[in-house]
Amino acid sequence: MSDPYIHGHHASVLRSHSWRTVENSCPHLLRYLNNPSLTILDVGCGPGTISVDLAARVPQGHVYAIDPSPEVIEKARKHAEERGVTNIHFEVGDIFRWEQHKGMHEAGFDIVHAHQVLQHLQDPVSALEVMKRLVRPGGILAVRDSTYSAMDWYPDVPGLHSWKALYLDVARGLKTDPDIGKRLHAVALQAGFARADIDASVAAWTFSTPEERAFWCGLWADRTLQSEYRRKAVEGGYANLEHLEGIAAAWRELEGAEEGWFAVIHGQVVCRVG
Numbered sequence: 001m002s003d004p005y006i007h008g009h010h011a012s013v014l015r016s017h018s019w020r021t022v023e024n025s026c027p028h029l030l031r032y033l034n035n036p037s038l039t040i041l042d043v044g045c046g047p048g049t050i051s052v053d054l055a056a057r058v059p060q061g062h063v064y065a066i067d068p069s070p071e072v073i074e075k076a077r078k079h080a081e082e083r084g085v086t087n088i089h090f091e092v093g094d095i096f097r098w099e100q101h102k103g104m105h106e107a108g109f110d111i112v113h114a115h116q117v118l119q120h121l122q123d124p125v126s127a128l129e130v131m132k133r134l135v136r137p138g139g140i141l142a143v144r145d146s147t148y149s150a151m152d153w154y155p156d157v158p159g160l161h162s163w164k165a166l167y168l169d170v171a172r173g174l175k176t177d178p179d180i181g182k183r184l185h186a187v188a189l190q191a192g193f194a195r196a197d198i199d200a201s202v203a204a205w206t207f208s209t210p211e212e213r214a215f216w217c218g219l220w221a222d223r224t225l226q227s228e229y230r231r232k233a234v235e236g237g238y239a240n241l242e243h244l245e246g247i248a249a250a251w252r253e254l255e256g257a258e259e260g261w262f263a264v265i266h267g268q269v270v271c272r273v274g
């Protein structure tokens, strides 16, 4: 059975994913994109903006990108078309069923990449083991995930503590780890990498200008009330509508605060495959 993806693919969720680029989401990968012929696998590609950006950086290479959601794969294909990027193939797929895909082979890629995916999997170690097998000797595996407990904001809008506590509860209730970003190196060790082959680092997104706050706080306010997350929170017995409305109002309060600031902390690892 597929993992129970907490957010679903409501417009408020895709608004966040579609903003993502190599520059704002893969700083740890930039130094490895030094060869235009690289082959890259993007696991859990969502609407594919990072995947297409990767493909544009390896014009003589190729990107293969998978996601279990047919709806987002459709959007991703359209995005590639609109950007005129052709060295990319999007496929509906699940990392645990990689053998069903003609385009995925053991030791088949120079780079295997996953952005904000491991936090949604119930068995991230097995996923990393699979991804490791798909990297050719001399290649790399790169993953990045946020750490929800470490997210912070200013001024101290009290309703956002309630947001954080609820998100952690719902994600843990799905048997996934919303704080996996801080232990990606440990997951990589469990998946069989030697410590010397793992580079662990941290990066952040900051939302501070009125435009940035409108984007980030607005999408979380909408997500709280409209997305699959709302259904999971209510049906799981973690929150009622009044609670969710309070959280959405807290996001709007941060958005409207002139000095408002929000930081999303990401753990990222690059693992070398020998």
Ligand SMILES: C[S@@+](CC[C@H](N)C(=O)[O-])C[C@H]1O[C@@H](n2cnc3c(N)ncnc32)[C@H](O)[C@@H]1O
Pocket: 002, 003, 005, 017, 018, 020, 043, 044, 045, 046, 047, 048, 049, 050, 066, 067, 068, 069, 072, 093, 094, 095, 096, 114, 115, 116, 117, 120, 121
């Ligand atoms: C937070 S989104 C990230 C999307 C994209 N990587 C990005 O950063 O814009 C996580 C994605 O992982 C996908 N996903 C969940 N379980 C998966 C699995 N078993 N194999 C591959 N992808 C999976 C979800 O469908 C979702 O689109």
